[in-house]
Amino acid sequence: MSHDDKLIRDLEKKANVVRNNCFDIFGSTQMGHGGGTMSIIELITALYFHHMKFDPKNTDWPERDRLVLSKAHCCEAIYAALVELGVYPKSKLETYYCFGSPFQGHADRWCTPGIDYSGGSLGQGLSFAVGMALAEKLKMADKQANAPQTGFLQRYVVRFDPAYRSYCILGDGECHEGMVWEAAMFAAKYKLDNLIAIVDYNKFSLDGPTNEIMNLEPFIDKWKSFGWWVTEIDGHDMRQIVDALDLTNSLYGDYRPKCIIAHTVKGHGIPSWESDHIHLGRGEVIMKGIKEGREKYADI
Amino acid sequence: MPTYNKHVQIENKPSMAAVGVEKALIAAATKDNRIIAVLEDMGMPGLLWWKKTFPERMIECGIAEQNGAVVAAGLAAEGFIPILNNFLFANVGRAYNQIRQSILVDRFNVKLIGREGAWGETGISHNTVEGIGATRVLPNLVILNPSDAVEAEKAVTAMFQYVGPVLLRQESSPPSMRIFADDMPFDIGKAFSIRDGKDATIISMGYMLTESVKALDILEKDGLDVGLLDMCTLKPLDEEAIIRVAEKTGAIVTAENGSIIGGLGDGVAAVLAENLPTPMVRVGVDDEFSQSGKVTPQIDELKVHFGLRAEDIAFSVKECIAKREKLAKKRK
Numbered sequence: 001m002s003h004d005d006k007l008i009r010d011l012e013k014k015a016n017v018v019r020n021n022c023f024d025i026f027g028s029t030q031m032g033h034g035g036g037t038m039s040i041i042e043l044i045t046a047l048y049f050h051h052m053k054f055d056p057k058n059t060d061w062p063e064r065d066r067l068v069l070s071k072a073h074c075c076e077a078i079y080a081a082l083v084e085l086g087v088y089p090k091s092k093l094e095t096y097y098c099f100g101s102p103f104q105g106h107a108d109r110w111c112t113p114g115i116d117y118s119g120g121s122l123g124q125g126l127s128f129a130v131g132m133a134l135a136e137k138l139k140m141a142d143k144q145a146n147a148p149q150t151g152f153l154q155r156y157v158v159r160f161d162p163a164y165r166s167y168c169i170l171g172d173g174e175c176h177e178g179m180v181w182e183a184a185m186f187a188a189k190y191k192l193d194n195l196i197a198i199v200d201y202n203k204f205s206l207d208g209p210t211n212e213i214m215n216l217e218p219f220i221d222k223w224k225s226f227g228w229w230v231t232e233i234d235g236h237d238m239r240q241i242v243d244a245l246d247l248t249n250s251l252y253g254d255y256r257p258k259c260i261i262a263h264t265v266k267g268h269g270i271p272s273w274e275s276d277h278i279h280l281g282r283g284e285v286i287m288k289g290i291k292e293g294r295e296k297y298a299d300i
Numbered sequence: 301m302p303t304y305n306k307h308v309q310i311e312n313k314p315s316m317a318a319v320g321v322e323k324a325l326i327a328a329a330t331k332d333n334r335i336i337a338v339l340e341d342m343g344m345p346g347l348l349w350w351k352k353t354f355p356e357r358m359i360e361c362g363i364a365e366q367n368g369a370v371v372a373a374g375l376a377a378e379g380f381i382p383i384l385n386n387f388l389f390a391n392v393g394r395a396y397n398q399i400r401q402s403i404l405v406d407r408f409n410v411k412l413i414g415r416e417g418a419w420g421e422t423g424i425s426h427n428t429v430e431g432i433g434a435t436r437v438l439p440n441l442v443i444l445n446p447s448d449a450v451e452a453e454k455a456v457t458a459m460f461q462y463v464g465p466v467l468l469r470q471e472s473s474p475p476s477m478r479i480f481a482d483d484m485p486f487d488i489g490k491a492f493s494i495r496d497g498k499d500a501t502i503i504s505m506g507y508m509l510t511e512s513v514k515a516l517d518i519l520e521k522d523g524l525d526v527g528l529l530d531m532c533t534l535k536p537l538d539e540e541a542i543i544r545v546a547e548k549t550g551a552i553v554t555a556e557n558g559s560i561i562g563g564l565g566d567g568v569a570a571v572l573a574e575n576l577p578t579p580m581v582r583v584g585v586d587d588e589f590s591q592s593g594k595v596t597p598q599i600d601e602l603k604v605h606f607g608l609r610a611e612d613i614a615f616s617v618k619e620c621i622a623k624r625e626k627l628a629k630k631r632k
Contacts, residue, residue, distance in 0.1 A: 109377075109406050116377075121401040127367045128402055131374015134359065138336075139378070141356065179398075182367035190359075 003242055007050070011238050014084070015045040016297045019269065021080030021093060023290045025103070028094040030286050035278040036074040039202040039235065039264035040169060046241040047167060048081040056085040059114040065164050066132045068117040070125020071171035071200065073280075075107035078115065087114045123177025126197060129168035130187050133195040133257075136163050162194040162252065169198050173205035176214045181226065184257075188227030191255040196248045197228075199259065200235065202266040204277040223259045235262025269293065302516045304495050307484040310513060314475035317506075320452030321413065321470060322346045325383070328460040329354060335381045335460070338372045340365050342386045345413070369395035369403065369410075376408035381460065388414030388431040388469065396434065399465075404440045407464050417471035417507065417557045418590045419602035427590035427602075433562020435467055436535050442488060443534040445469040447509040448476040451532060454486035462488055469534075471507045471557055474595060479509055479530075489533050491541035497527030500551035500617050500624075503542065503568055505531045508555040508583075514610035515555075519617055526617055531564060539571045546578040551620040553581045555613050560584035579623035581616040583608065 019041050026032035048054060052065040069078060079096070082088055088102060095101035102112040106120035117128050140163060174180065187195055205213050216222070223230045229251060233240040241262070248258040267273025270289040278285065304310065322345040329335040329350075337344050339360045344350055350358050359375075361368035365386065372382035384391045392399060392414050403410050416428045435443055442462060446452040452470070459466045484492065494509070495516065504512040512528050519526045529545055531538065546552055552572065554565040565582030572578045585606050593602030603609050 118401065118405045121397050124366075124370045124398055124402050127370030127398075128374040128377070130367075131371040131376075132378055133374075134371065135375050135378030135380055138356070138380070142333075179364075179366045179370075182361075182364040183371075186361060186364070186367055186371065 008238050011045055011050055014049045015042050017084055018045050018077065018080045019293060019297055021083050022076050023293055024093040025076045025079060025096045026286050027290050029097045031282045032076055032286060033073045033279065034270065034273050034281045034286060034289055035266040036071060036171060037076045038268045038270060038273065039266050040074055040077050040200050042236050042238055042241055043169065043198060043200065043262060044077045044081050046238060046245060048085060050242060051245045052167065053164065056087045059087060063164050066116045066129065066166045068125045068129040068166065068168040069107050070119055070168055071122065071174060072107040072119025078107065079103045082114045122174035123179045126168050126170060126180050126183040129166040129195060130183050130192060133166040133192040134190055136194055137192065139163065166195045167198065169200060172199060172201045172203065172210045172216060175199065175216055184223065184226040184228065187257040192257045193252050193255050195257040197259045199261050200264050201261050202264040204266040206279045220261060227256065228259045229254065229256040230259045230261065232261045232263065235264035236268055269296065302495055302520050305493055307481045308479060308494050309481035311478040313478060315448035315478035316475045317446050317449060317452035317470050318345065320449035321456050324453040324456035328457065334379060335383065336375060338368050338382045338384050340368045340384065340386050340391060342390065344385050365390050365394040366398050369398040372410045373402040373408045376410050381409050381411065383411045383413060385413040387426055388416035389426065389428045392431060392435060392467065400438055403465050404438055407440045409463055410465050411459055412467045413470055414467060415470050418585050418606055418608065419593055419600065420473050421592050423592040424589050429559040429585045429590055431469055431558065432534055432564065433559050436562055436567065440465060441535060442466045443469065444532055445506040445534055446532050447506050448479045450480040450482060450484060454484065455532060458486055458488050476507050476510045479513060489536045489538060491538035492530040492532065494528040494530055497549060498525045499549060500553060500621050501527040501529055501545040501549045502553045502555055502613060502617065503529045503531050504555040505534065505564060507557050508608065511608065511610045512555050512613055515613035518610060518614040534564060534567065537567050537571060542568055542571045543575050546572055546576050551579050551624045553583060553613065553616045553620050555583040557608060558584055560586055579620055579627055581620040583613055583616050
């Protein structure tokens with residue numbers, strides 16, 4: 001299970017490249033969801049550059065792992081990763097917010113090949129990921145029912161892996177939506193062990209501290225009581241992220257949906273954004289943060 | 301008796317849309333195993349058949365319509381054709397934004413069957429009238445509202461042939477009478493002329509076609525030659541057909557079992573206002589919630605209250621013709 005230090009270091013470097021691409025995006029419009037984007041940089045990097053089955057040359061690959069970004073306002077992080085993966089040229093970063101651009105203000109599956117879910121209206125992504133996970137189960141059940149069952153071995157073949165997994169990144173604030181818990185109940189009922197929810201628990205929403213706005217705690221117990229397997233990690237520690245994701249893979253077959261609660265910091269790595277718990281920044285605020293970030297992550 | 305289009309077969313006996321929906325749905329699901337029922341604890345057309353034949357193609361969400369709509373979107377993204385059946389206020393009203401954001405934005409192939417209408421015993425919560433107005437503004441959505449069992453069967457078959465989101469509005473009570481012959485042509489987006497007239501044209505859909513046909517009888521006795529156009533597809537509206545009948549008769553009455561605000565009446569009015577301003581009367585519910593109402597062979601309280609009987613339509617046709625005459629005089 002343990003990964004060598006080189007892989008972790010490489011991923012951390014990649015995270016910095018992704019971060020710098022985000023600065024390009026923010027800089028082009030002097031606007032952006034700086035806080036929530038910075039808090040998922042490491043998660044997105046680990047998923048796209050290490051963990052998920054994803055082919056940059058064939059973004060519609062039927063067996064690719066699905067990634068539903070339920071907090072779709074933080075799509076800048078995915079755009080930055082897609083550019084680094086070569087799905088889009090770097091010049092596209094500047095077209096963010098522009099008419100006809102693949103890089104829309106909120107993630108849009110129709111406009112942007114490589115994006116699995118059009119979000120923006122919060123709380124819906126988990127249900128969508130659940131639908132995709134359920135579709136995988138139904139299709140595999142069909143395949144197994146139709147497979148020729150000739151010999152002993154074929155009949156007792158155990159599947160070690162799903163055709164694909166569904167990943168869903170949720171914000172902590174959107175867990176105030178009742179619909180998230182409808183989806184949680186549903187996922188447990190249909191035993192969707194091919195579904196992994198990752199909560200970006202950065203503790204801040206637009207109006208203030210998430211748990212002051214509406215208390216989510218005991219958060220882990222909530223997910224557990226809904227029938228989920230849950231783990232807690234530091235969402236900025238690459239080794240912990242990679243290990244947790246691997247663990248969800250190895251637990252496949254336990255009939256439980258998985259939830260990774262990633263403790264993060266809103267605006268992570270950018271001192272002025274961290275102290276302001278920035279949500280959507282404009283003008284001065286964004287440019288100051290970009291300057292800080294570019295200095296801090298310059299040597300990569 | 302007025303003369304009708306050759307594909308019309310009027311019989312004064314009940315012909316429930318629900319029967320046609322169920323028949324076509326079972327036929328479609330038998331042929332295509334991508335069709336999957338997403339239930340919201342509100343049953344399903346052909347529920348017993350599904351339970352017996354296709355239990356693994358029934359996904360039960362419980363009373364959680366918002367989750368149901370988006371799970372359906374996720375299934376559709378992977379190639380399934382989910383059906384969401386419920387009262388319209390629930391599967392569309394309750395999950396309005398979910399349908400907009402997660403189904404329509406990406407044109408996912410989800411089929412919504414929503415029951416609504418101004419009357420019934422169930423009262424203000426279930427007798428909703430705003431469904432068409434609320435959904436006609438949504439891009440990428442096709443809206444169908446069949447009347448009798450024959451048309452409902454054709455509409456559901458067409459709904460599955462069409463790739464993309466469709467809302468089928470189904471009024472279950474009271475039943476329509478039989479209007480269409482088995483060989484009626486049905487195309488999404490094409491209005492069907494039940495009868496061509498000279499003096500005025502009624503444009504209607506769903507249950508109100510039954511009242512409109514009865515209105516034609518009344519009007520004929522009064523010596524008026526009135527046409528009737530079935531507008532089963534509310535979106536996209538068949539603008540050509542609307543303009544054609546308006547050109548021919550110069551007086552248009554719309555009749556719908558729903559709110560005239562945003563409904564069929566508004567749709568037709570907009571087409572005519574832009575292309576061929578024509579005197580109009582809209583028969584329907586005028587900015588009011590419904591409630592419970594008793595239905596007996598002698599009286600249908602809500603139909604009387606909202607003015608949705610054949611007599612009311614006939615009166616409106618005469619009113620519309622008078623409007624046209626008055627306008628003609630003014631213009632002279």
